[in-house]
Amino acid sequence: MNAKKIAGEKAADYVKDGMTVGLGTGSTVYWTILKLGERVKQGLELRGVPTSERTRQLAEQLGIPLVPLAEAEPLDLTIDGADEISDELDLIKGGGGALFREKMVALASKRLLIVADESKRVQRLGAFPLPVEVVPFAWEVTARRIERLGCHPRLRLADKGTFLTDNGNFILDCDCGLIAEPAVLNRKLKELTGVVDTGLFIGMADTVIIGASEGAKTVERQCGTDA
Incomplete structure (x- = not known):
């Protein structure tokens, strides 16, 4: 099964009724947004804050209600992807070009949840430009x-x-x-x-979900151990 799809759909489980959620940009969080669109059709109430025009267009197509960041702070949760994730859960982001809006939304959130496949895990940042x-x-x-x-x-x-x-x-x-x-x-x-x-996101990620063919693994910043 697609590792990105596994991670992205797992992240959607963190979204509860009535939340205001930052909607990230990229090929993994795409699956999160699709799953949230399904849940909205099933009755989930949420407000989304898109981190890019591409994400805004996708969310609108799926019927996810959107709100400007200026009217939403603080957000309950932001779900986003990453290009690299270090052992300390520091990130390189911006491969899709949305780094500034992604950082603005993440900083306005109570919690930042990152979704990625196994290839994004590194010991030290920097192999990705x-x-x-x-x-x-x-x-x-x-x-x-x-x-x-x-x-x-x-x-x-x-x-x-x-x-x-x-x-x-x-x-x-x-x-x-x-x-x-x-x-x-x-x-x-x-x-x-x-x-x-x-594109350096230092000390910002609270939770990381890593998708693999056998399932998803969750890493929490506060405990520093895999679950």
């Missing part, structure tokens, strides 16, 4: 400043030119090597004028 959202104005200057921190940025492209986030910004995919101190790198990047935010 770190997405950094930057303003388009003089992005080359920002890229040079990022390079001085020991990372090698590459402008993300799309079929019709430069990739644009839902906020109208650019993404620099940065090869930083294995990251020894993710919190330090995140702080240094965010101090650079021109950087909107980074």
